[in-house]
Amino acid sequence: MAKQKKKGQAGQAKNYITRTQAVRKLQISLPDFRKLCIVKGIYPREPRSIKKANKSATHSTTFYYTKDIQYLLHEPLLAKFREQKAVQKKIAKSLGRNELQDAVRQEKNGMPRIKLDHLVRERYPTFIDALRDLDDALSLLFLFASLPSSETVPAKVVAKCQKLCHEFEHYLITTNSLKKSFLSIKGIYYQATIQGQDIMWLVPYRFVQRVTQDVDYRIMGTFVEFYCTLLGFVNYKLYTSIGLVYPPRFDTASDDRGAELAAFTLEGRNVADNAIENGNATRQLTNGHAQNQNSANVQATIDKIVQAGDQEASEQLQEELAEDVEENEHIDKFEVAAPEGDELPQAEASSNETGALFSDFTFFISREAPRHPIEFLLRAFGCKRIGWDRVLGEGAFTFDEADPRITHQVVDKPVPAVSNGEQTTSKPGYIVAGRIYVQPQWIWDCVNEASLLRTDVYAPGATLPPHLSPWMKPVRGQYDPRATLEEQQLEGEEDEELSGEEAQALLEDAEPDVSDEEVDGMDEAAAGMTIDVADGSDEEEEENVEATFGGFDAEPDAESADEEDDHQAELAAEAAGKSLSAKKSQKSSKDKRKEERLAKQKREDEEIERQKMMMSNKKRKLYEKMQHGNKIKDADAEKLRSKRRKIEQKQKR
Structure with a gap:
């Protein structure tokens, strides 16, 4: 007979533990438990069945993995928390006896200091792992660096965040690692590439910040404390990788006078690196690697030639290497070979070129x-x-x-x-x-x-x-503010807009100003013409036709009318001392681009229809469902183009 499992001792009831049970098991207070979970990277979990995990109870609660709480039992910070609790009891007892000096002494010398260095090495085994998790750390530290000091945010924390952020910015300046930036409503976004890892963070604008009570700054302060330790480790590794001393020399008096980045002085680790500050160094540091240096095999060949005494061959080889470097520095541009060929992505500029912009x-x-x-x-x-x-x-x-x-x-x-x-x-x-x-x-x-x-x-x-x-990146069919309307509007889109009130306004502008009496006279004349034509004979009609007919040259066709209009426009421009050749060429080029774009769009539509014919019914229905979302996006893009078209028309007036 198999052993029967008791209820609540297996499955989800065993794998999950509530927050109250976890606090009792660790024998610490709730604030210390929150702080311990934040610095250790342990977060609440949601079980698949709350009823099973909570042993048939359905009230809402917070769950953690039982293994995570078991892992916290061996954390050295628990002993530090207990020591701090013991010292706080002594301080409270001294204050109760009015022994203020004894309480200050115990708080200054007896309170144990908590260090999070071992947690950084534990959570990030490699340096690349730390770089990947640097986005949130930088965003939060730059946020606290811009906050005013208060009871919830001490001045020491703000100063420490500012110092660490400026040290990180100095590394980006030295190595030209910054790539892109964007001004948004929330703040300024920055993106840097460090050792192949793209790091993006947000820096708030320097407005007057209002510290509200809606935010729990105790929890935020715990994150800041851990992120300060993390960024300190990262800055040390980055500075030492390019041969600089960390921390850099910091002038407090200059920083108080608003120097900010200028308050730091970078120093090399040896005499050769000290020449970087003085401007005597010839090598350029970029992203932790020395630039304009030959490879190991090429350098070995050069050394052999120099040792053999063939100085001329050495100089020639150096010139060839320099030419190769210059050729490699130029960026290749991929051009489309055929009119319907695919557009290849262009290579980006190197860090040396952008770094000297x-x-x-x-x-x-x-x-x-x-x-x-x-x-x-x-x-x-x-x-x-x-x-x-x-x-x-x-x-x-x-x-x-x-x-x-x-x-x-x-x-x-x-x-x-x-x-x-x-x-x-x-x-x-x-x-x-x-x-x-x-x-x-x-x-x-x-x-x-x-x-x-x-x-x-x-x-x-x-x-x-x-x-x-x-x-x-711009997507086909969506509105692109950088492109002109002629390049992105669909065929007949501009003509469809002329409806309703706008069309009525255009008709009113086009109608001539004719009074009611003139209209009545025109009606009588028309009536008289009909009577004359009706009463006349065939011979009189033929004579009237011959009399009114003036030959084929009497009524000009559309082409001759356009030519006559162009001739009149040229005469008017000549009289005004202007030329219409530039306007004609510009107009013809616009029409040509529009025809090419419409032809390309037509070919793409035909290709899509041909591919739809080859699809199965299931795939065709799935494709039509996908097109429903695209139609909504196209409608939004059409509205934006319509708004832009109206703005441009107002500007022309």
């Missing part, structure tokens, strides 16, 4: 523009000379707005007035001759496009182009 320019940030994100982007992409107004803090290349070395100025205000010829110095609100003025969006768009864009489009006061997410 702003290296030849000197920027000046106006006081109304956000200084820190602009400075971080410019330094991450090669700019070494950045100035700003003195009120924004220390660390600028120059505080003088009239410095002649400034090539670009970032402004976020209306068009400044042009300075007079008598004025020699620049003042706020005046344009300096020979300087390029751009809005902040130009920097973000250049970074995302990995190239320098036109600056006149981003001039102060100009209507900026749409700022789209660099991680969203």
Whole structure:
């Protein structure tokens, strides 16, 4: 006879444990249990059958894996929590006796310090694992770095978060690891590539933050404490991988005066690396690897030639290697071989090219523009000379707005007035001759496009182009703000819109202004013409026809009418001193592009219909269901195109 299983001792009832049972088993308080689960990475679980897991009880509760709670029994932090509880009892007893000095001494010297170093190594066995889990850590630390200090968020925590975030930004600046950035409603998104891992985080805007009571800052503080330890480990590994000392030298006084990134000084681990700071180093550090270095086999061949004394051959070999490097630096562009061929994805620019995007320019940030994100982007992409107004803090290349070395100025205000010829110095609100003025969006768009864009489009006061997410690729059929309406609107879409009130308005504009008396006279004339024609004989009718007929040349056809209109337009343009050749060529090119697009769309539709004929009934029905969602997206895209078309028509008027 098989052994009978008792109810509640097997299956889900044994695999899951409630939170109350877990707290009693660990013999700690509920706040300590929450903190322990957060730092250990243990989260609540939802069983498939709550009734079975809770032993026939149906009330809502929180469940954990029994194995996870059993795993927590061996955690060294439990002993630390118990020691802290014992010291807190002593402090309470001292306060009850009015022994304040004894209570302060016990809190300062007797309270055990909790370290989470072993937990970082336990949860992330390899460095790549830590990089993969760095997204949430950076977002939370940058959030706390922008919060004001309060009782729930101490000033020490805010200062520590700011320091760790600036150290991480310095690594990105040194290695040119930053790739993309996007300005959104929530904040500024950044993406960096470190050792092949794409890391994305969100940085809030520097507005006045209001600390509300809706958020449990004790739980958030536990996450911040663990993430600070994690980012400290990551920063140490990243700095040492490129030969820099960690932590970098930090000037507290300069940071208090608003230097931020300039308050840190990077130092090499030996004398050779110290030359990086002084500008004597010739190698460039990019993403932890030395650039412009030969491979091991090539270097060995060069050494053999040098040792043999053949200096000329060595120089020739070096020249060949340099030519190969230059050829490899150019990006290959894949062109479509046939008109109907597939479009291959183009190769992206290398980190060396994008890292030196702003290296030849000197920027000046106006006081109304956000200084820190602009400075971080410019330094991450090669700019070494950045100035700003003195009120924004220390660390600028120059505080003088009239410095002649400034090539670009970032402004976020209306068009400044042009300075007079008598004025020699620049003042706020005046344009300096020979300087390029751009809005902040130009920097973000250049970074995302990995190239320098036109600056006149981003001039102060100009209507900026749409700022789209660099991680969203345009999909066929959806609305693309960067493309023109002619490139994406469907056939007959513009004509279908002319209905209802718009069509009635167009008809009213087209009708001539005729009075009621003139209408009556026209009706009488028409009636008289009909009477004459009805009473006349056949001979009179033939004579009238011959008299009114003026030959085939009397009534011009449509082509001759168009030619006559073009001739009249040319005469009018010639009289005005203008030329219509450019407009004609532009119009013909637009019509040609439209015909090519419509022909391509027609071929694709025919190909889809041909493939649908080859499908089975089951696959055809599934395809039609999929097309239902696409039709909804197409309708939304058509609405956006219609709105844009109306805006453009108003602008033309």
